[in-house]
Amino acid sequence: MRVTSAQFVGFMPRRSPESRYHPFEAAAFLRDNRIDDVRGGDPGRMRAVEAVLGQSVRNLLHGREPAVDLPKAARFLCDFDVLAARLTAADRELGAVLADLDGTARGLAEVDGARAAEVRALAGALRRSSGILRLAPGQLPEQLLSRLGGRDGPLLDRLVRRAAAYKSGPWLKPLTTTAGGWRETVTYLRGSASAACFDRAGRLVIVDDRRWLEVLDLSGAEPPLLYRTGEGEPTGLACDGTLAAVSTRDGPIGLVEFASGRRDPLVPDAGATLAVAFTGPGRLASGGTDGLVRLWDVAAGVEIGRLDAGEVVHALLPIDEDTLLVGTDPDAGTRTAIQRWNPRTRRREALSADHYWPVTALALGADAGLVVAAANDELSAWRLPDLSPAWRVTIERVTFHSLACLGDRLLAGDSGGTLRLLSLGDGREIKRVPPHGGLVPAIAVDADRGRFVTGSYDQTVRLWDAAALEEPGTPWHAQRVSALAPAPGGDRLLSGAHDGRVLLWDARTCAPRGEIGRHEHWVSAVVPLPGDRAASAGWDGTVRIWDLGTGGPPAVITTGDDHITCLACTPGGDLAVTASVDSVIRVWDLARGEQAASITVPDGRVVAVDVDGGRVRWLDESGRLFSWRPGTGGGDGGGPAARDLRAEAVRDADVMRPDAWKVTACRFGAPGGTVLAGLADGRVLAAGADGITEIFAGAGCGPAAIACDFACDFAGGLAGGLAGGLAGGLAGGLAGGLVLAAYGVPRVASDNTARLWTGPDRESPAVLVGDLPWTAAAVAPGGGRVYLGDEAGTVHVAEPVPPGISRPDRDPGSR
Known part of the structure; x- marks a missing residue:
């Protein structure tokens, strides 16, 4: 059976009214029903599958004897076939699966702690993989093997073995973790994050660009709440604990009452609304493109006053009931961009000046008596209450979109997906981490619990432990990895990244060995040289030759x-x-x-x-x-x-769309002068020196990098592996070995997969699924390890596992 084939456990037998309240016998259900492949089935059949499985779970979780049914429920929910069927049967079934697992883990906690821990581990793995699984449920085996392969316990062991049964040929075993221990992906949004905040109970409230508002209890005690906010693209969010207000670019302010789910919107008479903030009980302020700050009585749904800021209003920050800070476009003459108003008297009391760009985010550092403003690539701090200047920093080539203060630290999210930790006292940068693959417009702080979250255009919401963020951490790259290459000798790995640094790593574990040096701009390539040397090139226009033995200064070619x-x-x-x-x-x-x-x-x-x-x-x-x-x-x-490879491929293969012919990655150096090129539609083109071409693979996006090794003997499994496939079409040019493609172009469409081909069946590559798009790839001499760099600046090592994995019996009666 193919990896992508989702499986389904057959229909429950009809039950009499007298027996409908009896506990559901999952073991009998699995034993007596044959497995049917529903992939590609008709819509009616799929709906029936969804109904059957949903009712089965409800019977287990909500029967008359829940304490007895919970262990059975855990076994049923952790069955690979049931899991695969539920993810395939309905587009939104993943949320229900996670809710069922969380509920089962909570119920088991007092009955069977070890089994509850296994269920929680599965829920955590699926939650981290939810973005990919929503797009491609067929990735379930790879996700489970990658995230749960090292966990102990009978439930997870059985689950992983079943997942391996649907993995044909070799697979990629990750040897390094794919996420830092100080952050966790808590959810994947339906769209891109727009704004976020915590309510008084410590629940996270977040709105995305598809007009969905989610309320999440991060402790897992309560199920998430989901609301529609109304029409219009969300631009801002405010919450008073029972009510959320969402500003929109179309103008109306959507109101969501958590108890009832909806309230009539507030409708300004002109312009887009860009910011909202609660200024007191039942009092809301809004601002937008007409230059007015409107004051609202929320209960009555009426406007009760206006403040004339004179410029477009981008941000609102209430200090107390008598103080409201307003971030605006800069005044043409004085460049004023921050105003302090008293909402009670409706008088402007102070101004700040000297901004060339609009102030689009404001944050209050209560401990330091400062307010911090973001204006394009500039961060500035102002003393309260007179808004006198405290400090200002400019960081080129970024735009800041979100700010939050936590104690004496400032958190700033930028346009590249990077989170910066700065000193609130002087603006000095303390740490920079790139947790996201897209712009970060949302940071919400829960100071009482020492945590915060970030939301991004990559649709993820990540939870951070504030204390752990202060720790030094692993000295990985601060920005995306752009180049990887094994160093001379085979025990070290070279990397270059967009942060300009060239690093050296242990080739077995990817433990960092230190920084060799740096360029003044992005590093675009690293190449090993004889004599324990290496060369690198970058966007600073230089080639640098490094002596890895002495660590001395490089020879620089301008x-x-x-x-x-x-x-x-x-x-x-x-x-x-x-x-x-x-x-x-x-x-x-x-x-x-x-x-x-x-x-x-x-x-x-x-x-x-x-x-x-x-x-x-x-x-x-x-x-x-x-x-x-x-x-x-x-x-x-x-x-x-x-030589036009496109014309040759069209002659020798099928005709492809013109836009699919954009080459996104290339690898020279294959035997016989063969060139490997990655195309925008995910396929790989192998072009021999004799004019013969072959196209294989395929994915939803293009490779960001291609690596290969044709001299390896992979436990006997790779020797001649490609010879039976590519070599036949390329006149023996590829005499065995492996080809690795790291997918990530464009990154917004990436499925976060790296694919490895080692044999003649190029339809079933080994797959490694990451948390972020891959950006660089390399293969160790001999093919025993492969290396991948990601969007966040992390370098990973994986091990190709030979064919011959033990496949469990698939006969339904064996369960």
Whole structure:
């Protein structure tokens, strides 16, 4: 059976009215009903499956003898076939599965603590994987194997063995964790986060851009509440404990009363509403594009006053019932962007000046008597009550979208998915972590419990322990990993990232060994060199040669290009070739640090370069492969010889959409001059030097990186593995080994998978599922380990597991 085949346990036998209240016998149900594959079934059949399974769970959890039924419920809910069927039967069944698991774990806590812990572990794994499972329920086996493979207990052991039964061929076993211990993904939203806050009871209230409002009890004691907020794109959120107000870009302010679920909206007479805040019991303030702050009596649903700010209002921060801070567009003359008002007297009492950009977020540092403002890439602090300046910092190439204060610390979320921890006293940056794959517009603090949450455009909501965030932590990259390469000797790994640093890691465990050095901009490539050296290139326009043995300062080659995107070196380390964003290919003599040749390439972004034996090759994103020998006049007509891989593939394979032909990643260096190219639709193109091409794989997005190794003998399982598949189509060019593709382009559509092909059946690759899109990949010499870098700056190591995993008996009667 294929990995993606969701399974379903058959229909319950009809029960008489006299027996309908008897406890449901899950064991008998599983024993007496055959397994039917419902993948691709008709809608009526799917609805029937959903009804049968839902009723089965309800009978177990809510029967007349719950204490007796709970162990049976746990076994039933942790059955792989039941789980797969429920996730396939209905689009929104995952939420019901999580609710059932949480309820069962709570009920079992006093009866069977060990079994309750197993159920909680499964619920946690599914919650962390919920974003992927909602999009692709067929990923369930990989998710369970990845997240629960090391857990003990009879329920989870049985579950993992069943998941492995639907995994054909080898699979990827993660050797490093995929998330820091100081944060947890508590939910996946239906859309992108818009705003969040905690209510007085410590519940999290969050609204997304699809107009859903969720109220979450993070202790798990109460089920989540879900409400529709009405029409209009949400822009802000306020909560007084019993009522939530949601501002919208269309103007109306949606009101959600938690007891009843809905209240009539408040409707301003003009403009979009960008911010809301409760200023006292039953009192709400709103502001927007008309430059007015409106004061509302919420119970009566009427406007009771106005404050004329004179500029677009982006943020509101109530200090007390007599003080309201307003963040606005800067005044054209004085650049005033923060105003202090008294809502009772409706008088403006203070101003702050010297902002070039709108103040879009405000936060109160009560302990320090400061208010902090975010304006584009600038953070500023102002003393209360006169709004005199305290400090100001500017961080280039980011935009701040959310702020919160926690004790003497400031939390700031930016446009790249990064969370920054700063000193509230002077604005000094203490720590920077990239927990999200998209803009962070929401931070909510629960100071009484020492925690906070962040919400992002990547649809995740993460819970943080404030004390653990202060700890030094692992010195990973602060931004996405952009390059990986095994260092000479095989016991170390090199990495480069968008934070400009080049790091060295233990190749077996991915424990960091330290920083080699850094570029002044993004690192785009790292390449090992003979003599315990390494080369790196970056967007600062330099190539740097590092001595890994001495750790001394690098030899720096200034290329003259603004941004270097690609780097390759000859095996002997004497020549290097670079490509830049302005389409210039340069060949370098590394011993002398001088340019040997250059050429301006035809239009098209260069995805990868290669140099070997004096021949330079590059592939552009349209699928054109060029070959050039500097000093010889190149190919036909005195220029580089060109080869259109797209035309060859269409000739040898099926016709593909034009937009699917964008090349997102490339790997040179396969035997016989074969090139591996990742395409935007997820497929991988293998082009041999003899003009034969083959296309395999497929996913919902393109690879961000491709790595390969064709000299490995993977416990006998990989030797010649690709020979039976690709080599036949490429005239023996690939003589065995493996191909690894890390998917993540575009990141908003990524399924967070890395796929490994090791045999002739390229329809069933090994899969590793991460928490974030993958951004870099490498394979250890011999193929015993693979390395992946992710969007958050973390480097992971995984081990390919050979074929031959023990497959449990699938006969229904064996259960």
